[in-house]
Amino acid sequence: METTSRAVTREVTADTGRKVDGYLLAAFPWYGLDEAFTGPRWLMQVGSAADGTVEHGATGHGVEPTIKVEKPEDERFAVVVTVASRPVRRSADGTGVLEATSVSTAAWLAGSGLLSHTWPTQMDRTLRQDWLDQQTTLAWELADDLGEESWSELMLPVDGVPTPFCYRESEYGWVLAGTAGQDGPEGVHLGAYGRGMSAYGLGFSVIKDLSAYGG
Template identity: 65%
Template sequence: METTSRVGATAPAPEGGQGFASDRRTVDAYLRAPFPWYGLDEAFTGPRWLMQVGMASDGAVEHGSIGHGDTPSVLHEGVTGEPRDKFTVVVTVAAHPSRRTDDGTGLLEATSVSSAAWLAGVGLLSFTWPGQLDHSLRDDWLEQQTETAWALADDLGGPEWSRLSLPVDGVAADFHYRESEFGWVLAGTTEAGVHLGAYGRGMSAYGLGFAAVGDVSAYA
């Protein structure tokens, strides 16, 4: 996929609290980003928290995630009824064309809305566990599902996706949207020069709005 970068795209691990901002270094990484971070707009009044940033091979901040609502816990596949946690995670991805690394020795892939869709899809998977599998087999399952998320992100015009209009900084914007047994995923592009992805469970995507974060350090 030429326009989707996996640079620094490590999905947060739900066990042991990994993937969530726990020290000043993580906050500082968010503050080094040369692009605005996005989260849910002021209509959301619940808890907000930083997760993690992804960096390119040259150390540049490429993307990061901000959580809203309950801290996600692992959902077993096949569980019925209302999920016990309700959350939305917003992924901000720097929008840029392919470019050379700072030392001139390599080429970094371009990012696109597909990049945001893949990161959101993998993020949702990281909080899902097939109940019929033990720990020794989960890595194989996650690898398979990650490749599926990659293929879906590369086909945003395909039948698995629908269109959803949601406000970004108060202006309606189009998003690609899909649902699965694990939750929902959406992705789009903003006028501020970043791509947005989001995923969630227990909170409807249809009533959400997004806005640039004024002070990201307040979410630590």
């Protein structure tokens, strides 16, 4: 009879394998923080279209955030969101049209991702969903107009090339979004969000080996 620890280890390994499978199905390169970051790295999850095509996903860096933490401001993490660059296209069943992805898509995913790991400690838990709905709507509106004053430009290296990003800060953390590469199968839009780690010193690069993220 196997021990509980062995059973748990097997379950965790299987879960990690399932996560990696999703990343390996993508037809575009994944991005993460470059080699200047030496802390822990971890996989999050991918998002797929109805036909199973992988559209986007995220990789984590630092200490995995949790809404259960007593002082969220003490957390130190950065999440990089990779979004496939897609033009307007027909849906898999041919009955409709799928919207193109853009820098705004990356900004929206990053903004909503930050919110999912945010917990206003002074707020009653029963009000969290109302708060989340309100903040999510605001995040979408902000992502839809990256030219507004609430966004500033931040130049950060992507594969060693200085690249412009739209950047904004809030009491919950920071969000940024930009484009890496060219439009097409290999091109992607990048989003990122974090807390406790300054965005100003970050750099991004293609992930060559997912095993660095526990895969």
